[in-house]
Amino acid sequence: MTRRIVLVVALMALGTSDSSAQTSVYSVLGLGYPGRAISVRTRAMGGGLATLDPGSALNPGAVAAYRQLSTSVTVTSSFREYTVNDTTVAGLKDTRFAYASIGGPIGNAPIAFNLTFATYLDRTYDVVDTGRVEIRGDTVGYVENISSDGAVIDLRGAVAWEIDPKLRAGVAFHILSGTTENVFRRNFEGTDYAPLNRDDRVSFTGFGGSAGIVYLPEPYLRLAASVRINSDVSVKLTEDVTFGQTPLPTEVSGGVFFAPVPTIRFASTAIWRSWSNTAKGLLAPDAANAYDTWEIGSGVELQGPGNLPLRFGFRYAQLPYSPAEQAREINLSFGSGFGFAQGRATLEFAIERAMRDGGGAEEKVWMLSFELRVVP
Amino acid sequence: MRATTELHPATRLPKPEAPEIRGFLQLLSLVGYHSPMQITWQRWITVTALGFLALACTENIEAPAQCPEFCPPERIVIIDSVFRGVVMGDSAFRGYQASHNPPVMQFVTDGAVLETRGVTRFRGFSRFIAGGGDTILSLDSFRIMIQMIRRDTAVVGLTLDLYQLPSDVDSTTRFDDLDQYIVDSNRITTYAVDDTLAAGVLEVVFPASALPGIGDDSSVAAVAWILQSPSPTYLDIGTSEGGQWPVIGRYLTLETSSGDTVEIFVGDEPTEFDSFLAADPAPLVDSLLVIGGVPSARSIIRFNLPPVIRDSSDIVKATLLMMMSQPVAAVPRDGATIRARAVTRDVGQKSPRGDVNTIVAGSGGVVLQAGEFDTVRLDITDIMVTWTLDSVLPSVIMLSAAPEAGRMFEVRVFSSRSTQPPILFLSYIPPFEQRRR
Numbered sequence: 001m002t003r004r005i006v007l008v009v010a011l012m013a014l015g016t017s018d019s020s021a022q023t024s025v026y027s028v029l030g031l032g033y034p035g036r037a038i039s040v041r042t043r044a045m046g047g048g049l050a051t052l053d054p055g056s057a058l059n060p061g062a063v064a065a066y067r068q069l070s071t072s073v074t075v076t077s078s079f080r081e082y083t084v085n086d087t088t089v090a091g092l093k094d095t096r097f098a099y100a101s102i103g104g105p106i107g108n109a110p111i112a113f114n115l116t117f118a119t120y121l122d123r124t125y126d127v128v129d130t131g132r133v134e135i136r137g138d139t140v141g142y143v144e145n146i147s148s149d150g151a152v153i154d155l156r157g158a159v160a161w162e163i164d165p166k167l168r169a170g171v172a173f174h175i176l177s178g179t180t181e182n183v184f185r186r187n188f189e190g191t192d193y194a195p196l197n198r199d200d201r202v203s204f205t206g207f208g209g210s211a212g213i214v215y216l217p218e219p220y221l222r223l224a225a226s227v228r229i230n231s232d233v234s235v236k237l238t239e240d241v242t243f244g245q246t247p248l249p250t251e252v253s254g255g256v257f258f259a260p261v262p263t264i265r266f267a268s269t270a271i272w273r274s275w276s277n278t279a280k281g282l283l284a285p286d287a288a289n290a291y292d293t294w295e296i297g298s299g300v301e302l303q304g305p306g307n308l309p310l311r312f313g314f315r316y317a318q319l320p321y322s323p324a325e326q327a328r329e330i331n332l333s334f335g336s337g338f339g340f341a342q343g344r345a346t347l348e349f350a351i352e353r354a355m356r357d358g359g360g361a362e363e364k365v366w367m368l369s370f371e372l373r374v375v376p
Numbered sequence: 377m378r379a380t381t382e383l384h385p386a387t388r389l390p391k392p393e394a395p396e397i398r399g400f401l402q403l404l405s406l407v408g409y410h411s412p413m414q415i416t417w418q419r420w421i422t423v424t425a426l427g428f429l430a431l432a433c434t435e436n437i438e439a440p441a442q443c444p445e446f447c448p449p450e451r452i453v454i455i456d457s458v459f460r461g462v463v464m465g466d467s468a469f470r471g472y473q474a475s476h477n478p479p480v481m482q483f484v485t486d487g488a489v490l491e492t493r494g495v496t497r498f499r500g501f502s503r504f505i506a507g508g509g510d511t512i513l514s515l516d517s518f519r520i521m522i523q524m525i526r527r528d529t530a531v532v533g534l535t536l537d538l539y540q541l542p543s544d545v546d547s548t549t550r551f552d553d554l555d556q557y558i559v560d561s562n563r564i565t566t567y568a569v570d571d572t573l574a575a576g577v578l579e580v581v582f583p584a585s586a587l588p589g590i591g592d593d594s595s596v597a598a599v600a601w602i603l604q605s606p607s608p609t610y611l612d613i614g615t616s617e618g619g620q621w622p623v624i625g626r627y628l629t630l631e632t633s634s635g636d637t638v639e640i641f642v643g644d645e646p647t648e649f650d651s652f653l654a655a656d657p658a659p660l661v662d663s664l665l666v667i668g669g670v671p672s673a674r675s676i677i678r679f680n681l682p683p684v685i686r687d688s689s690d691i692v693k694a695t696l697l698m699m700m701s702q703p704v705a706a707v708p709r710d711g712a713t714i715r716a717r718a719v720t721r722d723v724g725q726k727s728p729r730g731d732v733n734t735i736v737a738g739s740g741g742v743v744l745q746a747g748e749f750d751t752v753r754l755d756i757t758d759i760m761v762t763w764t765l766d767s768v769l770p771s772v773i774m775l776s777a778a779p780e781a782g783r784m785f786e787v788r789v790f791s792s793r794s795t796q797p798p799i800l801f802l803s804y805i806p807p808f809e810q811r812r813r
Contacts, residue, residue, distance in 0.1 A: 025442070025446055026446075028446055028447060028448055029446065029449075084442035084445065084446055085442060085445075087440065087442065089440060125448075127440065127442075127446075127447065127448075128440055129440070129443050129447065131443070133452075133454060135454055135456065135692060135693065135803050136456050136693070136801075136803060144452075146447070146448055148448070184452070186452065188692075192693065193692050193693050193757070193803070194690075194691055194692055194693065194757045194758070194761050196452070196690050196692070196805065198690060282449070323444075323445035323446065324445070359445060359446075360445050360446075361442070361445070361446060
């Protein structure tokens with residue numbers, strides 16, 4: 001059993017490059033493209049289970065649901081294309097570690113913990129541009145390559161307490177950290193002007209705290225709510241030069257889980273984030289185009305043949321940064337999972353079709369996520 | 377949801393015969409497949425997922441930018457700025473290359489900017505031993521061959537007057553010292569340069585009587601070359617330093633042991649010393665920087681650059697502007713190049729020069745022609761880019777002429793202690809943190 005799990009983990013690691021989430025044409029804007037700190041099961045349900053899933057990093061109150069120690073790692077591959085100004089770019093793909101989690105009960109007490117590793121902001125992009133610039137009165141053509149590779153990572157440590165069978169509450173501390181390797185290359189026409197080669201390492205540091213509850217008024221009904229507050233994120237260039245402090249959004253979420261019969265489970269979560277706060281730390285024109293966002297996800301999980309879970313989801317999300325009107329994203333998702341190794345391991349998968357538009361761009365993405373969950 | 381992992385012994389696959397099949401099944405067994413019969417749909421999904429992940433390890437995120445809408449907001453801003461007062465401690469020194477050092481010497485006619493006189497001292501003639509019974513009847517003539525490297529083909533009717541010099545001529549001989557020998561009584565011959573010849577060997581033959589006292593064993597021939605032409609011009613001649621030394625040989629008449637009389641050529645003796653002499657250059661003055669001349673002068677320029685430029689900015693183009701104090705001194709229709717080299721250590725006149733010009737193309741120097749009287753615009757982009765990358769290098773450059781001391785060419789520009797000091801014209805990109813402000 002152990003050999004198989006190690007092999008699976010090793011192959012999953014082989015297929016990834018770093019910890020960033022999938023990229024998007026919107027990653028180049030503002031602070032980046034927000035990541036999703038949720039399990040693959042929740043992904044398959046459109047994010048509807050996010051506030052109630054102990055394996056997701058949204059509501060620390062949900063962590064109290066852990067009954068045994070388990071760890072999981074998620075790999076997500078995306079295949080995307082986008083269209084901007086009648087130009088379509090297709091064939092873009094990448095594979096990333098999107099999420100990892102370990103959690104479980106603490107002794108015999110009704111207390112559980114959870115440590116998660118998730119992408120908070122993806123800042124990965126690689127664009128090639130051409131243009132002309134005036135130098136000393138002459139108009140000079142150039143080709144430039146601007147890329148950023150990295151992300152702001154959200155490391156969360158959560159503790160939750162099952163106060164009574166109907167109420168769970170939890171708190172969490174978040175460390176926001178990460179670096180991006182920024183590369184700028186520009187070559188001018190001819191040899192009169194020196195090419196530019198700039199490599200910068202930009203680091204991000206911040207903190208956050210979150211709290212949440214889960215209320216179980218009936219066996220078939222659960223309600224959840226959480227709130228998260230972040231400090232400003234400190235942005236530094238090559239360790240000793242500080243760009244400044246950029247505010248991060250406050251986050252408020254609420255969710256409901258409803259299981260009218262044991263084989264049919266509905267879940268829905270709504271999240272609001274004050275991304276417009278971040279405008280204070282952004283350069284124009286991004287500063288004028290930072291928006292608060294709503295995200296609403298709903299899904300259903302059916303008990304299929306052979307206890308096979310079948311999950312379907314729908315998600316609507318607004319994006320925080322857009323060059324013009326606020327952009328949005330719609331996800332349709334499907335997923336399932338099964339156990340092996342005498343039930344000590346579970347492989348979950350989700351297939352998502354994301355459609356983003358707004359600000360003059362349309363983006364379509366196929367996302368395939370796999371999560372290996374192991375009970376040691 | 378749980379897959380069966382324990383296998384009944386009866387379900388185990390018999391050992392396959394084909395090695396390739398066995399290897400495939402062994403691979404499958406790593407993820408729990410001991411028999412094809414045991415491959416359930418869950419396992420197919422597992423294998424598919426792992427295969428997919430293994431194949432998806434390649435990444436392609438590079439895309440054409442959709443600017444300005446979907447570009448990083450940190451746009452590059454190139455600033456064109458003139459920096460005055462950044463040159464300090466500049467000075468000129470003469471004597472880096474003497475006229476006998478370069479691989480070429482320039483004969484210049486009287487009436488040009490600076491007349492020069494060529495000097496060649498050949499190695500002493502070696503003993504010629506005739507064959508058994510042979511007798512040297514007479515020394516008939518000499519042949520001197522020189523390599524013409526370059527000339528102004530627009531000027532025709534050039535002649536070279538050769539004068540005999542004493543055999544002790546050397547690097548201490550000065551231009552004026554030759555006056556006493558440049559007289560008709562001392563003239564060896566006058567050689568007419570072929571007007572159609574742009575470059576090549578000039579072969580000067582003259583009777584032995586024109587070079588009295590020379591030709592015997594161990595005698596040393598030395599000659600002066602005076603270029604004459606209807607209008608000012610020059611001839612560039614190869615030197616021993618450049619591997620193209622003048623040579624001299626002898627034509628002899630022999631009587632062989634059989635009684636026959638034959639003429640033979642014996643030589644060629646190479647050059648021991650060659651140079652070209654000009655009047656002493658004007659002395660250096662504090663308000664001027666001098667580049668070129670013979671002996672050669674170089675100028676050292678020290679920059680006091682703002683730290684934001686020296687350490688943090690990206691240099692797109694850097695041009696050093698220097699105002700001439702007088703027209704370029706050179707032979708008409710001739711010129712040379714002024715080059716800048718970064719100094720790897722600033723120890724004044726003897727500072728070693730780094731060859732940083734090779735890092736980036738486009739700053740090989742500036743070519744100046746005789747009579748030009750303008751602002752010298754010297755591209756030092758490569759050097760400044762190097763400075764921004766290497767904080768150890770001093771912000772010092774050394775200006776020199778190329779070819780150095782091999783050509784009558786001199787430029788004088790105003791120094792920082794004049795009313796028209798050098799100016800640095802920079803096109804640069806300020807550091808990132810500054811662009812954000």
